[in-house]
Amino acid sequence: LPIYSGELRLKTAGDGDTIDLTEGVQRIVRSSEAQHGTVSVFVEGSTAAITTMEFESGGVADLRATLDHLVPVTGDYAHNRLNHDTNSHAHIRAAIVGPSEAIPLKDGTLRLGIWQQIVLVDFDDSPRERTVVVTVTS
Ligand code: ZN
Numbered sequence: 001l002p003i004y005s006g007e008l009r010l011k012t013a014g015d016g017d018t019i020d021l022t023e024g025v026q027r028i029v030r031s032s033e034a035q036h037g038t039v040s041v042f043v044e045g046s047t048a049a050i051t052t053m054e055f056e057s058g059g060v061a062d063l064r065a066t067l068d069h070l071v072p073v074t075g076d077y078a079h080n081r082l083n084h085d086t087n088s089h090a091h092i093r094a095a096i097v098g099p100s101e102a103i104p105l106k107d108g109t110l111r112l113g114i115w116q117q118i119v120l121v122d123f124d125d126s127p128r129e130r131t132v133v134v135t136v137t138s
Contacts, residue, residue, distance in 0.1 A: 004032035008132040012048075012122035016064040020055045021132060022117045025103075026110060028134045035108045037138030042100040044131045047090035047124040049097035055117035063121070067093050073125075090123035097121060105138065 006028035010019055025041055043050050053059055077088030101118060104111040112118070122128055 002034070002138055004028075004034060004136040004138075006031065006134045008134065010120065010130050010132065012120070012124075012128050012130055014122050014124045014126050014128055016067070017122045018055070018060045018063070019120045019122075020117050021050075021120055022055075022110075022112070024132075025118055025134050029105065029108070029110065029136055032136040032138070033108075034105060034136045034138035037105045037136060039103045039105050039110060040100060040133075040135040040137070041103070041118055042133045042135070043120055044133065045094075045099075045124075045128070047087055047094050048120060048122045048128070048130055049094045049099060050101050050118065050120055050132070051097050052101060052103075052112065052116050052118055054115040055119055067096075067123075071096070087123075087125045090125060093121075093123040105136065 008024045029039055041050050071089050071092045073089050079085055079088035120132060
């Protein structure tokens with residue numbers, strides 16, 4: 001199988017910062033000239049995640065609020081205690097949401113819904129630079 005890969009490098013604000021990657025992923029897919037296959041989008045690091053959602057301010061706020069509620073920033077976390085760290089909540093949120101998505105490619109187009117964007121969510125508690133690896137397998 002021919003494999004083409006590209007990278008997106010982004011600066012995030014951390015703390016649930018959510019960035020729409022759809023255009024960047026589409027740019028890499030166009031460069032690949034692939035027509036049919038699967039596009040994998042993966043973020044390096046254990047405190048950030050990739051998912052799809054309707055990218056608008058209400059949806060972004062709701063996702064952040066829900067994860068804040070499910071996995072509070074403060075708590076008796078072993079990771080923080082044992083490592084003198086402060087971001088256990090970020091590791092847990094990232095593990096729940098997951099580091100990657102695989103999107104079908106048909107006729108050179110990502111098969112996303114009209115209201116479905118590919119997003120990076122950075123849960124870490126400080127600004128970070130992130131590398132997202134996009135792999136097109138066709
Ligand atoms: Zn940590």
